[in-house]
Amino acid sequence: MPLYLALICVGALLAVSVYAIVQRRNPDISRNVYRLCIALCGVLFLAAVMPRGAHVVSTTLPLGLPWIGMHFRIDVLSAFFLAVVNLGGAAASAYAIGYGAHEKDPMRVLPFYPAFLAGMNVVVLADDAFAFLVAWEFMSLASWALVLTHHHEAENRRAGFVYLLMASFGGFALLMAFGVLGGVGGAYDFASIRESTKEAWKSGLILALAMVGMGSKAGLAPLHIWLPLAHPAAPSHVSALMSGVMTKVAVYGFIRVVFDLLGPPAFWWSVEPMTFGAASALIGVLFATIQSDLKKLLAYSTIENIGIIFIALGLALAFKANGLALPAALAFTAALFHVFNHSLFKSLLFFGAGAVLSGSGERSIERLGGLIHSMPKTAFLFLGGCVAISALPPLNGFVSEWLVFQAILLSPSLPQWTVKLLVPAIGVALALSAALGAGCYIRAYGVAFLGRPRSEAARVAQDPDRWSLGTMAALLALCLLAGLLPSLLIDTISPAAKDFVGGRMPAQAELAWLSIAPIAQSRSSYNGLLVFVFILFSAYSAKWVIHKFGSSRSRRAPAWDCGYIEKSPTTQYTASSFAQPIRRTLGVIAFSVRERLDMPAPGEMRAARLSVDIKDRIFDYLYAPLTRAVETCASGLNILGLLSIQEYLALVFGALVFLLVLVAI
Amino acid sequence: MTFLFDLMAQGVQMLLVLALAPLLIGFIRKMKARLLRRKGPPIIQPWRDLIRLLRKEVVLAENASWLYRSAPYLIFAMTWVAASLAPTFATGLMFSWSADLIAIIALLGSARFFLALAGMDIGTSFGGIGSSREAMFGSLAEPATIMIVFTVSYIAGTTQLSEIAAFMAANLELRASVGMALVGLLIVAIAENGRVPVDNPATHLELTMVHEAMVLEYSGRYLALIELASALKLLLYISLIACVFFPVGLATHDADLHTMAIGLGAYILKLAIGGGALALFETSTAKMRVFRVPDFLGAGLMLGLLATLLVFVTRNL
Numbered sequence: 001m002p003l004y005l006a007l008i009c010v011g012a013l014l015a016v017s018v019y020a021i022v023q024r025r026n027p028d029i030s031r032n033v034y035r036l037c038i039a040l041c042g043v044l045f046l047a048a049v050m051p052r053g054a055h056v057v058s059t060t061l062p063l064g065l066p067w068i069g070m071h072f073r074i075d076v077l078s079a080f081f082l083a084v085v086n087l088g089g090a091a092a093s094a095y096a097i098g099y100g101a102h103e104k105d106p107m108r109v110l111p112f113y114p115a116f117l118a119g120m121n122v123v124v125l126a127d128d129a130f131a132f133l134v135a136w137e138f139m140s141l142a143s144w145a146l147v148l149t150h151h152h153e154a155e156n157r158r159a160g161f162v163y164l165l166m167a168s169f170g171g172f173a174l175l176m177a178f179g180v181l182g183g184v185g186g187a188y189d190f191a192s193i194r195e196s197t198k199e200a201w202k203s204g205l206i207l208a209l210a211m212v213g214m215g216s217k218a219g220l221a222p223l224h225i226w227l228p229l230a231h232p233a234a235p236s237h238v239s240a241l242m243s244g245v246m247t248k249v250a251v252y253g254f255i256r257v258v259f260d261l262l263g264p265p266a267f268w269w270s271v272e273p274m275t276f277g278a279a280s281a282l283i284g285v286l287f288a289t290i291q292s293d294l295k296k297l298l299a300y301s302t303i304e305n306i307g308i309i310f311i312a313l314g315l316a317l318a319f320k321a322n323g324l325a326l327p328a329a330l331a332f333t334a335a336l337f338h339v340f341n342h343s344l345f346k347s348l349l350f351f352g353a354g355a356v357l358s359g360s361g362e363r364s365i366e367r368l369g370g371l372i373h374s375m376p377k378t379a380f381l382f383l384g385g386c387v388a389i390s391a392l393p394p395l396n397g398f399v400s401e402w403l404v405f406q407a408i409l410l411s412p413s414l415p416q417w418t419v420k421l422l423v424p425a426i427g428v429a430l431a432l433s434a435a436l437g438a439g440c441y442i443r444a445y446g447v448a449f450l451g452r453p454r455s456e457a458a459r460v461a462q463d464p465d466r467w468s469l470g471t472m473a474a475l476l477a478l479c480l481l482a483g484l485l486p487s488l489l490i491d492t493i494s495p496a497a498k499d500f501v502g503g504r505m506p507a508q509a510e511l512a513w514l515s516i517a518p519i520a521q522s523r524s525s526y527n528g529l530l531v532f533v534f535i536l537f538s539a540y541s542a543k544w545v546i547h548k549f550g551s552s553r554s555r556r557a558p559a560w561d562c563g564y565i566e567k568s569p570t571t572q573y574t575a576s577s578f579a580q581p582i583r584r585t586l587g588v589i590a591f592s593v594r595e596r597l598d599m600p601a602p603g604e605m606r607a608a609r610l611s612v613d614i615k616d617r618i619f620d621y622l623y624a625p626l627t628r629a630v631e632t633c634a635s636g637l638n639i640l641g642l643l644s645i646q647e648y649l650a651l652v653f654g655a656l657v658f659l660l661v662l663v664a665i
Numbered sequence: 666m667t668f669l670f671d672l673m674a675q676g677v678q679m680l681l682v683l684a685l686a687p688l689l690i691g692f693i694r695k696m697k698a699r700l701l702r703r704k705g706p707p708i709i710q711p712w713r714d715l716i717r718l719l720r721k722e723v724v725l726a727e728n729a730s731w732l733y734r735s736a737p738y739l740i741f742a743m744t745w746v747a748a749s750l751a752p753t754f755a756t757g758l759m760f761s762w763s764a765d766l767i768a769i770i771a772l773l774g775s776a777r778f779f780l781a782l783a784g785m786d787i788g789t790s791f792g793g794i795g796s797s798r799e800a801m802f803g804s805l806a807e808p809a810t811i812m813i814v815f816t817v818s819y820i821a822g823t824t825q826l827s828e829i830a831a832f833m834a835a836n837l838e839l840r841a842s843v844g845m846a847l848v849g850l851l852i853v854a855i856a857e858n859g860r861v862p863v864d865n866p867a868t869h870l871e872l873t874m875v876h877e878a879m880v881l882e883y884s885g886r887y888l889a890l891i892e893l894a895s896a897l898k899l900l901l902y903i904s905l906i907a908c909v910f911f912p913v914g915l916a917t918h919d920a921d922l923h924t925m926a927i928g929l930g931a932y933i934l935k936l937a938i939g940g941g942a943l944a945l946f947e948t949s950t951a952k953m954r955v956f957r958v959p960d961f962l963g964a965g966l967m968l969g970l971l972a973t974l975l976v977f978v979t980r981n982l
Contacts, residue, residue, distance in 0.1 A: 372731075392775040392778055393764075402768065421977060424977075428812060435806075438803065438804070442800050446784075446793075446796060450730070451785055521825075524765045526765060538742035538746055550886055556725050556726075558727055559787045560726070562791060571790055572790060573785070573797060578797040580797070581801035581956075582800065584956070585805070
C-alpha cells in the first residue's frame with residue numbers, strides 16, 4: 001500500500017511538470033504548481049512513515065526494459081530517506097509559494113522542479129540497477145536545468161557546464177560500479193546482486209567506484225568543485241533542495257551499495273570514507289570561512305557536513321566489519337541523525353539567504369550589515385539555523401556530532417591498529433571542523449545581520465512574505481524538537497541500524513527524563529531538554545533578580561568605541577578582515593594565499609591597496625593537469641579524423657579482434 | 666527524602682559556584698598585587714563591583730539590537746549551567762549526567778558564540794577585532810580540549826565527569842599521557858579565559874585586547890552579567906582540572922554531611938591553589954603577540970594528540 005501510494009505520487013509529480021508546461025500562460029501557475037508539490041510531498045511523507053504491514057514491501061512495474069520491468073521497494077532505510085526527501089521537498093515548495101513570485105522567468109523553473117522531486121523519490125525507491133541509474137540521471141538532469149535558471153549570467157552557465165561534467169563523470173562511475181556488482185551474468189536487480197558473492201578485489205573496486213559516483217554528487221572532496229558553483233546558482237529554494245536533500249540522496253545511494261548490496265564488509269573499507277570524509281569536513285569549512293557570498297558559504301558548509309556524515313559511515317563500517325554491533329549501530333545512527341539534521345538546518349539557512357537576496361538584492365555579505373533591524377524576523381530564524389549548524393547545545397546539530405564523538409571514543413575496541421590509530425586523528429579533524437564551523441557562522445551572521453548597514457539596500461531591506469517566514473519557523477521548530485527530544489529520532493532510526501549494521505542502540509525513549517545514553521548512562525549521556533530548561537531557568541531567574549533588586553533602567557546614547565566612532569559604516573570589521581586570522585593560521589591546509597600590498601611612495605597621494613589572491617590547491621594540482629591531459633589527448637586523437645577508408649576498416653577490424661580476445665580471456 | 670537531599674546538594678552546588686567565582690577573581694587579584702608588593706583590593710571587591718554595576722543604569726548604543734540585550738543573559742546562563750554541572754565538592758550530583766564533558770565544553774562554545782556575536786552588534790571596529798580573534802582562538806582551543814577529553818575518556822572509559830573523577834581517584838598513578846593532557850588543558854584554560862600571556866584581563870590597551878574589545882560597549886547590569894560569566898568560566902576550568910587530575914577529597918552524592926564538608930574544604934583549597942598558581946604564572950610572564958597565540962594553542966593541540974596516541978601505545982587498549 002505505501003509503495004503504490006508513493007509511486008502514484010511520483011507519477012503525479014511528473015504530471016505536474018506537464019501541467020506546468022501546458023498551463024504556462026496561466027498567471028497563477030507558479031502558486032498552483034508549488035501547492036500541488038506540497039500536497040504530493042506531504043502524501044509521500046505519510047507513505048514513508050505509515051506502518052507498512054510487512055517489513056519490506058516491493059513490487060515490479062512493466063516499465064523500462066521489456067520482459068524485466070522496473071523493481072521498486074520500501075524498506076526501513078528507504079522509508080527514512082523518503083521522509084527526509086519529502087520533508088525537505090514540502091518545505092522548499094511552501095517557501096517557494098512566496099519566493100517563486102519574484103522569479104522573472106518562471107517557466108525556467110516550474111516544469112523542472114516537480115520532475116527533480118520525482119527523480120529524487122524514485123532513486124530512493126528503486127530496487128534494481130536500471131531504475132536506480134535512470135532515476136539518478138533524471139535527478140541530475142532536472143537539477144542541471146534548474147541550475148541554469150538564470151542562464152544570462154556567464155558565471156551560472158559555467159556552473160552548469162562544470163556540474164554537467166561532474167554529474168556525467170559520477171554517473172559513469174556508478175554505471176561501472178553496478179556493472180561490476182551485476183557481474184557477467186547481468187544480475188541487475190538488487191535482490192540477486194545481494195545474493196551473489198563478491199571477491200575482495202571486486203569489493204574494493206566497487207567501493208572505490210561508489211565513493212566516486214555517490215561522492216561526486218554528495219560533494220565529497222576532491223570531487224566537490226562543482227557544488228559551490230552549482231548550488232548557489234539555482235533559485236534559493238532549489239539551492240536548499242540540492243544542498244539539503246539531493247546530497248542526502250547520494251548518501252542513501254552510498255549506504256545502499258556499501259552497507260547492503262556489497263555484503264559483509266572488511267575492516268579496510270572504512271578507511272576510504274573516513275579519510276575522505278575528514279578531508280571534506282576540513283576543506284569545506286575552511287573555504288566556507290573565507291567566502292563572502294552567502295549562498296556560496298552555505299554550499300561549502302554542505303561539503304563539511306557531508307564529510308561528517310561520511311566519517312560516521314566509515315566508523316559504522318569499521319565496527320560492523322569487526323562484529324561490534326552496538327558501536328556500529330551508534331555510528332550508523334549518528335550518520336542518519338546528521339542526515340536528518342542537515343536537511344533541516346541547511347534548508348532553513350538557504351531559505352534565509354533567499355530572503356536576504358529578495359529583500360536586499362545582495363548576495364555578498366560585504367555589502368550587507370544591520371539586517372537585524374531591517375529584517376528582524378528573518379534575522380531571528382537565521383540565527384536559529386546558525387546555532388543549529390554550529391553544533392551548539394541545545395539545538396539538534398550538537399546531538400549528532402555528540403553521537404559521532406561517542407562512536408569515535410569506542411575505537412579502542414577495534415582490533416586493527418590501522419583503524420584504531422586512524423580514528424583519533426579523524427576525531428581531531430572533526431573537532432577542528434566543528435569549531436571552525438562555529439567561527440564561520442559567527443562571521444556570516446555577524447557581518448550580514450549585525451552592525452551598521454554597509455549599503456542602502458541593506459538599510460531598507462524587508463522581511464519576506466508569510467509563506468517564507470512560516471516555512472523557516474517550522475524548520476527551526478523541528479531543529480529545536482530534534483535537539484530537545486533526540487531519543488524519539490534515535491528510536492526511529494534504530495530499526496534501520498538493525499537491518500544494515502546488525503545491531504541497535506538501547507531503546508532511548510524509556511530512559512528517565514528523556515535523556516540519551518548511547519551505550520550506558522555511566523559511560524555517557526546527554527539531555528538536551530534539561531539543559532535547555534536549565535538555561536532558560538538561569539537566564540530568567542537572573543533577569544528577575546536583577547530587575548527586582550538591581551536596576552532595569554536603560555538609556556540610548558551614541559556608541560562609545562573608546563571615545564570616538566567613525567560615522568562611515570565601512571570602518572566596521574569586514575567579512576574578509578574577520579576571516580584573516582583563521583586564513584593565516586589554518587588556511588594553508590586547503591588553499592594557497594598570496595597577499596599583495598601596494599604601498600604608495602612617501603608623498604604620493606593615492607590610496608594603498610591590499611589584494612588577496614586565494615587559490616584552491618585541489619583545482620591547481622588535480623583538475624588543471626587533468627584538463628590539460630584531456631586536451632592533449634583530444635588534439636592527439638585529431639589525426640584519427642583524417643584517415644583513409646582502408647585505414648578505418650583496418651582500425652575497426654583490429655579493435656574487434658582485441659575485444660574478442662578480451663572476452664575470451 | 667533522598668530525592669530532596671539530592672536536589673538540595675545540586676542547588677547548593679549551583680549557588681556555591683556563583684558565590685565563589687567572583688571571590689576567586691578577587692583572590693587572584695590580591696595575590697598578583699601581593700607578588701608585586703602592592704597591598705591590593707580586598708578579596709570581596711569583585712562582588713562589590715558587580716553589585717554596583719547591577720544598580721547602575723545601562724547606557725545602550727543607539728543601534729543596539731535585541732540580540733545585544735539578550736546575549737548577556739544567555740552567556741551567563743550557559744556558563745552557569747556548565748559550571749554547576751561539573752563536579753566541585755561531590756561527584757554524581759542529581760543532574761550531573763544531563764551533560765557529559767563534551768556537552769559542557771560545547772555549552773561554553775555556545776556562550777562564546779553569543780559573546781562574539783554581541784561584539785559585532787554595534788558595528789564598531791573594536792568589537793569586530795575582538796570577535797574575530799575570539800573566533801580564531803576558539804577554533805584552536807576547542808579541538809585541543811576535545812583531544813584532552815579523548816585522552817581522559819580513553820583511560821577512564823567514559824565521558825561522564827563524575828565517573829572520570831571516580832575512576833581517577835580509584836586508580837591514582839603517574840601516567841605520562843595524563844601529564845601531557847594536564848599541560849594541554851592548562852594551556853587551553855589560560856587561552857580560553859583570556860589570561861596572560863594570551864590576553865590581559867586588566868588591560869584596556871586597545872590593540873592588544875580580545876575579550877575586553879568584545880564587551881567594550883557593555884555597561885551596567887549587562888556588563889555585570891558578562892563579568893560574572895567570565896569569572897564562572899575560570900572557576901569551571903579550575904574545577905575541571907581539579908576533578909580530573911586531582912580528585913582528592915571529592916565526596917560522593919550519597920555521602921553524609923561530614924564527608925561533604927571535607928569535600929567542600931578540599932574544593933576551596935584547590936581553588937586557592939589554582940588561583941595562586943595562576944597569579945604566580947601571570948606575574949612572571951609577559952603577554953605575547955596575537956599571531957603567536959596559534960602556536961601556543963597549537964602546542965596544546967599537539968600535546969592532546971600525543972597524549973591520546975600514548976594512551977593507545979602504553980595501555981594496549
